[in-house]
Amino acid sequence: MRFLLVLIVLIAVAGATWWQFEEQIPSHWHPWKPLSVDDPLTPVTKWKLHHLADDREACLVALDTAPEGTLRMTPLDDHEPAPGCPLSNVVRVHGSDVEFNASFVARCPLALAWVMYERQRLQPAAEAHFGTRVASVEHYGSFACRNVYGRESGRRSEHATAEALDIGAFRLEDGRRVSLLEHWDDEGARGAFLREARDGACDLFGNVLGPAYNRAHADHFHFGMRGFRLCR
Template sequence: MSRAALIFWLLLILVMVAVDYYRAWQYIPPEWNPWARVELDHPMTPITRLKLTGLRDDQQQCTELLATAPDAWLDHLPLEDYTPVESCPLTNVVRVSRTSVELSSTFTATCPLVAAWVMFEQQHLQPLARQHLGSPVAQLDHYGTFACRNIYHRENARRSEHARAAALDVAAFRLADGRRISVLDDWDNEQEPARSKFLKDVHQAACNYFGTVLGPDYNQPHENHFHLDTSRFGICR
């Protein structure tokens, strides 16, 4: 066999292998396919989680992802990068007026944080509210996202994720039937255990969507709220 013929057959074999490889990936669900773009309705898997993490460095893809959200899921405005406080520049951020629930106040947050929240809200928060409390969440009470500071305001500590608007502090959930489920009051509510169960299941489920999730069992500063951020530390407490 000539050298040219050998090269031809080798190339043909490589092409056939590549085609088979491509066809194999077509049968993998997109939430498990590393090459499929993440979508807001994708179930949370380790691959989906990695894709969300990757949005930190891909502003365009993240902006395009949020643009696919149904109006009932999200009302937001992408913002240009800016520096509201010296030494705390904000990049890849959006202004959120509401999600599928009303907000105690509008907030500015990084696009990946908002994407993770929208997915979490639709896939776990609302189902858990209906399961444990028989009513959907109608409003989110929160303490905000942005604060130009180090963690716990310590002078020599690292910067908080709040310093780049990459963290959301959740204080309570107001249900459609008027009840208010408070992290401070209901985390260990023995009189109405459904409230406590709801909060603890919400906290646990959030750990699949956010890099760090902190609550009352972590320390005293978090006794009245859940801290949710998109850091890569992987703390769930």
């Protein structure tokens, strides 16, 4: 009986100690606390994004932390736009702090990762290299019901579940255009900006592929949610 009482006391003390410790963990380092678009990026950020893939409500709550006017999107019901490619937990992104050449459908964590990337990595890179911000983004789409590289067989592409976005070019507020096809090898500000934009994306997306990866990506960045650190 005495041993049982001692054990209960020890468990209570350990629980109280853990509770006090947990309360001191900043939310951006705590794996179970809700994600916010302006949370500082840590190694835990990707883990949180991955776990929102199957939690529609929590993901929409996280998207709602974007400051007013910085994200225009519409939640969509689960649906199957093409045979064999059902979509779940998706939204349509109409715009953000940047304009897009077209709206696009994205799995909710991809939309969230984009907004965080834009605010915390893309715009700071533009300001550092050009002294101005990105005004618009040209993309090649997010959803496509196909296998990797469009092959007849093999695994499905991330695009088949709207978990990837292909980016081809950026236009700055002063009118300058920066494209991967034209400026990736540029030795000036445009090339440096594109490489920093690529590196910054690796802090959020599971895989980031561009011209340094292979010829198929010579004209665009592929920002995908699968994996944790493929950055080329």
